[in-house]
Amino acid sequence: MTTIAPQGIFADLAADLAADLAAASLALAQRFSDSATAWCIAPAFPPHAQHIAVEFVHPVIVGKRALPAVALTGADLVGQVRVSARRGDVVIAVAAASDPVVAAIMRRAPAWGVSTIWIGNGPRPAPGAADHVLWLDDPDPRLPATGEFVLMYHLLWELTHVCFEHPGLLTNPQEDCTEDVCITCSDEGRLGEVISTAADGTATVRTARATETVIATLAWPLAPGDVVLVHAGTAISKVAEE
Template identity: 65%
Template sequence: MTVRVAGRSTTDATAGIAADILDHGLAEGLAAASLSIARRFSAGATMWCVAPQWEPHAHHVAVEFVHPVIVGKRALPAVALTAHDVVAQARVSVRPGDIVIAIAAADDPAVLDLMRRTVAWGALSTWIGSGDRPPPGAADHVLWIDDANPLAPATGRFVLMYHLLWELTHVCFEHPGLLSEDVADCEGDVCITCSDEGRQAEVILAADGPLGTALVRTATGEERIDTTLVGPVAPRDLLLVHAGSALARIGDAS
């Protein structure tokens, strides 16, 4: 049965919304994000969903991915994080290889802080929102509606966007050859490419003295680093690390 809404069938209305979204350059973004998410799920990831100002969206995204409403599709591990301090909750939940997806405005301070920490945690980040865009590089994937209306998050366009993300992720699963990423081979005891890379790290424990080392969390796990060049550090500080030493601070502590 087709339900009529404002003179159109629901199918027609949805198609109109989809065309409006995808006409604004989101098609490629959705495809790229879906492939990245499918690859993470294929490798055993859990998805963590946050929406500090619009909590129902976080629950809705988690339900979509965990509930295989299409016969034969996989149930994917997804959890909504709804604590008052969502960064602290994510810190103890997210593991290397996981996925963090946020539905929020570009000026949401908690999500801005969360997104910049996903690099140190080794998580894939996706940010869905509308209006003014986040700064470049704020997340691995930014899926945005260019609509300044503050009520935009309450419209069907947001829901449709993450429905498409969910469905396209399952489409990727139908092509197993896409699910493995090419990884550069490292030869010898030290990989020249990897050893020359600055990495983001989050401080877990500060150094216990002027000659001590700080315990930090990176995308590959915990390690000890020298913080002489940046001075005293505190837990939750973000640092740029290279060759076992902190080279610079990244932003402020949170």
């Protein structure tokens, strides 16, 4: 088998980061082809969020499509994403793994039905903290002010458009169960975010499927914004913030 050496800027990427970029770009292209919006956040570096949104919205190359992306900045980013993002959308975050705002959003994203891409450097987020992690292991705190992050999301943009050139890649696999009875689904455990609670021991929660009313006595007390594990119409436990 012939091995082709990376060319140009790709030669500077570690093999695992190149693979992560390819996977994230394919997932992003699939989401965009299914009418998703990308919500871009960077609590400590707002210009990065704005730059990412501009990359996707502004078709700088003739023939490339403009893709829906919005930068969210300012206070209460958790609340902004909560009311903005809809099932099937994507959150792209630029932040350190220790950023509590981004961590809170990533924790709630499965309940919102939103996929996530986390860009950063230094110590990595915990495994599974985001759907896709694009990371530079260099811990230098000045790195976000260099061109390294810009290169990363420029490549994300470019590779996403490469995926659009191959329409057969853009169909997301069917995730919903269409059977009347499904053993796997009957033993489900889904994340939900509490919207409100009632005196009868129930809670209204937002999950990736819909807004649902669940029995909440096992996880009581609950408050709006809490994340819970839902099983068989019951909130069986509260998910810790840490």
